[in-house]
Protein backbone atom coordinates (compact mmCIF):
# COMPACT_ATOMS: atom_id res chain seq x y z
CA UNK A 1 0.00 0.00 0.00
CA UNK A 2 2.86 2.38 0.84
CA UNK A 3 5.81 1.31 -1.35
CA UNK A 4 8.12 3.97 0.15
CA UNK A 5 8.01 2.16 3.52
CA UNK A 6 10.08 -0.57 1.84
CA UNK A 7 13.29 1.46 2.03
CA UNK A 8 13.04 1.57 5.84
CA UNK A 9 11.92 -2.03 6.27
CA UNK A 10 14.45 -3.55 3.87
CA UNK A 11 17.41 -1.12 3.68
CA UNK A 12 19.80 -3.64 2.15
CA UNK A 13 17.35 -4.66 -0.61
CA UNK A 14 16.65 -0.98 -1.21
CA UNK A 15 20.40 -0.39 -1.63
CA UNK A 16 20.60 -3.21 -4.18
CA UNK A 17 17.63 -1.78 -6.06
CA UNK A 18 19.27 1.64 -6.25
CA UNK A 19 22.56 0.12 -7.44
CA UNK A 20 20.68 -1.81 -10.14
CA UNK A 21 18.90 1.35 -11.17
CA UNK A 22 22.19 3.26 -11.46
CA UNK A 23 23.53 0.46 -13.63
CA UNK A 24 20.53 0.75 -15.95
CA UNK A 25 21.07 4.51 -16.23
CA UNK A 26 24.77 3.90 -16.92
CA UNK A 27 23.92 1.63 -19.88
CA UNK A 28 20.77 3.22 -21.30
CA UNK A 29 21.37 6.98 -21.06
CA UNK A 30 24.42 7.13 -23.43
CA UNK A 31 22.36 5.18 -25.99
CA UNK A 32 19.46 7.58 -25.54
CA UNK A 33 21.85 10.51 -26.01
CA UNK A 34 23.08 8.96 -29.24
CA UNK A 35 19.51 8.57 -30.53
CA UNK A 36 18.76 12.17 -29.55
CA UNK A 37 21.75 13.35 -31.57
CA UNK A 38 20.56 11.51 -34.71
CA UNK A 39 18.28 13.17 -37.21
CA UNK A 40 14.96 11.28 -37.04
CA UNK A 41 13.90 9.53 -40.22
CA UNK A 42 11.45 6.80 -41.23
CA UNK A 43 14.31 4.26 -41.23
CA UNK A 44 15.51 4.90 -37.70
CA UNK A 45 12.22 5.66 -35.94
CA UNK A 46 12.72 3.52 -32.83
CA UNK A 47 10.79 2.90 -29.60
CA UNK A 48 13.14 5.29 -27.76
CA UNK A 49 12.56 7.98 -30.37
CA UNK A 50 8.78 7.57 -30.04
CA UNK A 51 9.03 8.09 -26.25
CA UNK A 52 11.32 11.10 -26.75
CA UNK A 53 8.72 12.61 -29.08
CA UNK A 54 5.90 12.08 -26.57
CA UNK A 55 4.37 15.12 -24.88
CA UNK A 56 2.34 14.77 -21.67
CA UNK A 57 -0.64 17.09 -22.22
CA UNK A 58 -1.78 16.96 -18.58
CA UNK A 59 1.62 18.37 -17.54
CA UNK A 60 1.77 21.28 -19.97
CA UNK A 61 3.15 19.25 -22.89
CA UNK A 62 6.15 18.15 -20.85
CA UNK A 63 8.56 15.57 -22.29
CA UNK A 64 8.90 12.19 -20.55
CA UNK A 65 11.50 12.79 -17.79
CA UNK A 66 14.83 10.94 -18.11
CA UNK A 67 14.13 8.74 -15.05
CA UNK A 68 10.83 7.52 -16.49
CA UNK A 69 12.47 6.97 -19.84
CA UNK A 70 14.93 4.56 -18.20
CA UNK A 71 12.00 2.73 -16.52
CA UNK A 72 10.11 2.47 -19.81
CA UNK A 73 13.14 1.13 -21.68
CA UNK A 74 13.84 -1.52 -19.05
CA UNK A 75 10.14 -2.48 -19.01
CA UNK A 76 10.19 -2.76 -22.79
CA UNK A 77 13.35 -4.89 -22.87
CA UNK A 78 12.34 -7.05 -19.89
CA UNK A 79 8.80 -7.66 -21.10
CA UNK A 80 10.02 -8.48 -24.56
CA UNK A 81 12.72 -11.03 -23.85
CA UNK A 82 11.73 -12.63 -20.53
CA UNK A 83 8.08 -13.26 -21.35
CA UNK A 84 8.84 -14.59 -24.82
CA UNK A 85 11.67 -16.75 -23.43
CA UNK A 86 9.42 -18.19 -20.72
CA UNK A 87 6.63 -18.91 -23.23
CA UNK A 88 9.13 -20.62 -25.53
CA UNK A 89 10.35 -22.86 -22.70
CA UNK A 90 6.78 -23.89 -21.77
CA UNK A 91 6.05 -24.65 -25.43
CA UNK A 92 9.12 -26.83 -25.93
CA UNK A 93 8.44 -28.64 -22.65
CA UNK A 94 4.97 -29.52 -23.90
CA UNK A 95 6.38 -30.74 -27.20
CA UNK A 96 8.81 -32.99 -25.32
CA UNK A 97 5.94 -34.35 -23.24
CA UNK A 98 3.64 -34.80 -26.26
CA UNK A 99 5.71 -36.45 -29.00
CA UNK A 100 2.60 -37.01 -31.15
CA UNK A 101 2.05 -33.22 -31.28
CA UNK A 102 5.74 -32.71 -32.09
CA UNK A 103 5.59 -35.22 -34.96
CA UNK A 104 2.44 -33.64 -36.39
CA UNK A 105 3.99 -30.18 -36.14
CA UNK A 106 7.23 -31.30 -37.81
CA UNK A 107 5.24 -32.82 -40.66
CA UNK A 108 3.46 -29.50 -41.22
CA UNK A 109 6.73 -27.55 -41.16
CA UNK A 110 8.55 -29.93 -43.49
CA UNK A 111 5.61 -29.98 -45.86
CA UNK A 112 5.88 -26.20 -46.28
CA UNK A 113 9.66 -25.94 -46.29
CA UNK A 114 10.84 -29.15 -47.97
CA UNK A 115 11.76 -29.11 -51.59
CA UNK A 116 11.99 -25.34 -51.66
CA UNK A 117 14.83 -23.23 -50.27
CA UNK A 118 15.36 -25.51 -47.26
CA UNK A 119 14.93 -22.93 -44.53
CA UNK A 120 11.97 -21.25 -42.89
CA UNK A 121 11.05 -17.78 -44.13
CA UNK A 122 8.82 -15.29 -42.26
CA UNK A 123 6.04 -15.71 -44.82
CA UNK A 124 5.99 -19.52 -44.35
CA UNK A 125 4.61 -19.13 -40.82
CA UNK A 126 1.24 -17.90 -42.06
CA UNK A 127 0.84 -21.22 -43.88
CA UNK A 128 1.33 -23.25 -40.70
CA UNK A 129 -2.00 -23.32 -38.81
CA UNK A 130 -0.93 -26.16 -36.53
CA UNK A 131 2.16 -24.20 -35.45
CA UNK A 132 -0.07 -21.29 -34.46
CA UNK A 133 -2.37 -23.72 -32.63
CA UNK A 134 0.59 -25.15 -30.68
CA UNK A 135 1.76 -21.68 -29.63
CA UNK A 136 -1.77 -20.58 -28.67
CA UNK A 137 -2.37 -23.72 -26.64
CA UNK A 138 0.93 -23.19 -24.84
CA UNK A 139 0.16 -19.58 -23.85
CA UNK A 140 -3.41 -20.55 -22.90
CA UNK A 141 -2.27 -23.38 -20.66
CA UNK A 142 0.80 -21.55 -19.30
CA UNK A 143 0.27 -17.78 -19.43
CA UNK A 144 3.60 -16.24 -18.46
CA UNK A 145 1.96 -13.20 -16.86
CA UNK A 146 -0.61 -14.68 -14.45
CA UNK A 147 -2.55 -11.51 -13.69
CA UNK A 148 -3.03 -7.90 -14.81
CA UNK A 149 -4.14 -5.14 -12.49
CA UNK A 150 -6.33 -2.14 -13.22
CA UNK A 151 -7.45 0.82 -11.17
CA UNK A 152 -11.22 1.03 -11.62
CA UNK A 153 -13.61 3.76 -10.60
CA UNK A 154 -17.17 4.95 -11.27
CA UNK A 155 -20.58 3.44 -11.88
CA UNK A 156 -19.81 2.08 -15.30
CA UNK A 157 -16.87 0.08 -13.98
CA UNK A 158 -19.01 -1.20 -11.09
CA UNK A 159 -21.66 -2.34 -13.57
CA UNK A 160 -19.09 -4.12 -15.74
CA UNK A 161 -17.74 -5.88 -12.66
CA UNK A 162 -21.23 -6.86 -11.51
CA UNK A 163 -21.10 -5.03 -8.17
CA UNK A 164 -23.50 -2.36 -6.89
CA UNK A 165 -20.79 0.25 -6.30
CA UNK A 166 -17.06 0.73 -5.83
CA UNK A 167 -15.29 2.37 -2.87
CA UNK A 168 -14.84 6.13 -3.13
CA UNK A 169 -11.72 6.91 -5.15
CA UNK A 170 -11.97 3.54 -6.91
CA UNK A 171 -10.10 0.34 -6.26
CA UNK A 172 -7.59 -2.03 -7.83
CA UNK A 173 -8.90 -5.13 -9.57
CA UNK A 174 -6.69 -8.11 -10.19
CA UNK A 175 -7.71 -9.99 -13.36
CA UNK A 176 -6.54 -13.58 -13.05
CA UNK A 177 -5.23 -14.29 -16.54
CA UNK A 178 -4.33 -17.87 -15.66
CA UNK A 179 -7.76 -18.69 -14.24
CA UNK A 180 -9.52 -17.18 -17.27
CA UNK A 181 -7.71 -19.35 -19.79
CA UNK A 182 -8.22 -22.50 -17.69
CA UNK A 183 -11.90 -21.89 -16.96
CA UNK A 184 -13.70 -25.26 -17.34
CA UNK A 185 -16.90 -23.44 -18.32
CA UNK A 186 -15.14 -22.09 -21.40
CA UNK A 187 -12.50 -24.70 -22.21
CA UNK A 188 -13.13 -28.44 -22.28
CA UNK A 189 -10.57 -30.38 -20.29
CA UNK A 190 -8.67 -27.10 -19.67
CA UNK A 191 -5.61 -28.60 -17.99
CA UNK A 192 -4.76 -30.85 -20.93
CA UNK A 193 -2.44 -29.74 -23.74
CA UNK A 194 -4.46 -29.98 -26.93
CA UNK A 195 -3.53 -27.66 -29.84
CA UNK A 196 -6.43 -29.19 -31.83
CA UNK A 197 -8.82 -26.92 -29.91
CA UNK A 198 -7.43 -23.98 -31.95
CA UNK A 199 -7.88 -25.76 -35.29
CA UNK A 200 -11.05 -25.48 -37.45
CA UNK A 201 -14.08 -26.71 -35.53
CA UNK A 202 -12.30 -26.39 -32.17
CA UNK A 203 -13.59 -24.24 -29.33
CA UNK A 204 -10.69 -21.79 -29.74
CA UNK A 205 -10.75 -21.63 -33.55
CA UNK A 206 -11.46 -17.91 -33.78
CA UNK A 207 -10.12 -16.84 -30.41
CA UNK A 208 -9.69 -13.09 -30.01
CA UNK A 209 -6.29 -12.38 -28.43
CA UNK A 210 -6.91 -8.65 -28.04
CA UNK A 211 -10.09 -9.16 -26.02
CA UNK A 212 -12.10 -6.64 -28.06
CA UNK A 213 -14.81 -9.08 -29.20
CA UNK A 214 -14.76 -11.54 -26.32
CA UNK A 215 -12.35 -12.75 -23.65
CA UNK A 216 -11.76 -16.49 -23.55
CA UNK A 217 -8.09 -16.06 -22.75
CA UNK A 218 -5.95 -12.95 -22.30
CA UNK A 219 -2.26 -13.90 -22.13
CA UNK A 220 -1.40 -10.45 -23.53
CA UNK A 221 -3.85 -8.52 -21.36
CA UNK A 222 -6.77 -6.68 -22.91
CA UNK A 223 -8.11 -3.23 -23.65
CA UNK A 224 -6.13 -0.03 -24.01
CA UNK A 225 -3.07 -1.41 -22.21
CA UNK A 226 -2.96 -4.69 -24.13
CA UNK A 227 0.62 -5.83 -24.78
CA UNK A 228 2.00 -3.71 -27.63
CA UNK A 229 4.48 -6.49 -28.48
CA UNK A 230 1.80 -9.14 -29.03
CA UNK A 231 2.24 -9.52 -32.79
CA UNK A 232 6.03 -9.55 -32.48
CA UNK A 233 5.86 -12.11 -29.66
CA UNK A 234 3.55 -14.40 -31.64
CA UNK A 235 5.88 -14.11 -34.62
CA UNK A 236 9.01 -14.82 -32.55
CA UNK A 237 7.42 -17.79 -30.80
CA UNK A 238 6.24 -19.30 -34.09
CA UNK A 239 9.61 -18.72 -35.73
CA UNK A 240 11.70 -20.13 -32.88
CA UNK A 241 9.45 -23.15 -32.31
CA UNK A 242 9.34 -23.96 -36.04
CA UNK A 243 13.13 -23.85 -36.34
CA UNK A 244 13.78 -25.78 -33.13
CA UNK A 245 11.36 -28.52 -34.16
CA UNK A 246 12.68 -28.68 -37.72
CA UNK A 247 16.32 -28.93 -36.67
CA UNK A 248 16.01 -31.30 -33.68
CA UNK A 249 13.94 -34.11 -32.31
CA UNK A 250 13.11 -33.17 -28.73
CA UNK A 251 13.09 -36.19 -26.42
CA UNK A 252 12.46 -36.42 -22.71
CA UNK A 253 15.56 -36.68 -20.55
CA UNK A 254 15.86 -39.59 -18.10
CA UNK A 255 15.13 -39.81 -14.39
CA UNK A 256 15.38 -36.59 -12.41
CA UNK A 257 15.84 -34.57 -15.59
CA UNK A 258 12.37 -35.45 -16.91
CA UNK A 259 10.00 -32.56 -17.66
CA UNK A 260 8.57 -31.02 -14.51
CA UNK A 261 5.65 -28.64 -15.05
CA UNK A 262 5.85 -27.12 -11.56
CA UNK A 263 5.38 -23.36 -11.84
CA UNK A 264 7.63 -20.73 -10.32
CA UNK A 265 5.64 -17.58 -9.60
CA UNK A 266 8.25 -14.87 -9.97
CA UNK A 267 7.51 -11.22 -10.47
CA UNK A 268 5.97 -10.69 -12.92
CA UNK A 269 6.55 -13.89 -14.87
CA UNK A 270 5.48 -17.48 -14.28
CA UNK A 271 8.31 -19.71 -15.42
CA UNK A 272 9.17 -23.40 -15.10
CA UNK A 273 10.47 -23.92 -11.58
CA UNK A 274 13.09 -26.33 -12.86
CA UNK A 275 14.33 -25.28 -16.28
CA UNK A 276 13.61 -27.56 -19.22
CA UNK A 277 16.06 -30.40 -19.75
CA UNK A 278 15.70 -32.48 -22.89
CA UNK A 279 17.67 -34.79 -25.18
CA UNK A 280 18.10 -33.22 -28.61
CA UNK A 281 18.75 -35.30 -31.71
CA UNK A 282 19.86 -33.26 -34.76
CA UNK A 283 17.79 -34.02 -37.84
CA UNK A 284 19.19 -34.36 -41.33
CA UNK A 285 17.41 -32.51 -44.14
CA UNK A 286 17.57 -33.58 -47.73
CA UNK A 287 17.31 -30.53 -49.98
CA UNK A 288 17.12 -30.54 -53.76
Ligand code: HEM
Pocket residue numbers: 075076079080081083084087144145148149218219220221222223224225226227228229230232233
Ligand atom coordinates in the same frame (compact mmCIF):
# COMPACT_ATOMS: atom_id res chain seq x y z
C1 HEM B 1 4.89 -14.21 -24.99
C2 HEM B 1 5.31 -12.97 -24.89
C3 HEM B 1 4.58 -11.88 -24.17
C4 HEM B 1 3.55 -11.95 -23.28
C5 HEM B 1 2.83 -13.20 -22.75
C6 HEM B 1 3.24 -10.59 -22.89
C7 HEM B 1 2.21 -10.24 -22.02
C8 HEM B 1 1.96 -8.96 -21.60
C9 HEM B 1 0.92 -8.59 -20.67
C10 HEM B 1 -0.08 -9.56 -20.02
C11 HEM B 1 1.00 -7.26 -20.49
C12 HEM B 1 0.11 -6.42 -19.57
C13 HEM B 1 -1.05 -5.90 -20.39
C14 HEM B 1 -2.10 -5.28 -19.52
O1 HEM B 1 -1.78 -4.69 -18.49
O2 HEM B 1 -3.26 -5.40 -19.91
C15 HEM B 1 2.10 -6.76 -21.30
C16 HEM B 1 2.48 -5.44 -21.36
C17 HEM B 1 3.54 -4.98 -22.11
N1 HEM B 1 4.27 -5.71 -23.03
FE1 HEM B 1 4.09 -7.68 -23.37
N2 HEM B 1 4.08 -9.73 -23.55
C18 HEM B 1 4.92 -10.46 -24.35
C19 HEM B 1 5.88 -9.97 -25.20
C20 HEM B 1 6.20 -8.65 -25.36
C21 HEM B 1 7.15 -8.13 -26.32
C22 HEM B 1 7.89 -8.98 -27.36
C23 HEM B 1 7.22 -6.78 -26.13
C24 HEM B 1 8.02 -5.72 -26.84
C25 HEM B 1 8.64 -5.88 -27.99
C26 HEM B 1 6.32 -6.45 -25.04
C27 HEM B 1 6.13 -5.19 -24.54
C28 HEM B 1 5.21 -4.87 -23.57
C29 HEM B 1 5.07 -3.54 -23.00
C30 HEM B 1 5.92 -2.29 -23.34
C31 HEM B 1 4.02 -3.61 -22.09
C32 HEM B 1 3.45 -2.49 -21.22
C33 HEM B 1 2.26 -1.87 -21.92
C34 HEM B 1 1.60 -0.80 -21.06
O3 HEM B 1 1.87 -0.76 -19.86
O4 HEM B 1 0.80 -0.05 -21.60
N3 HEM B 1 5.71 -7.60 -24.62
N4 HEM B 1 2.65 -7.82 -21.97
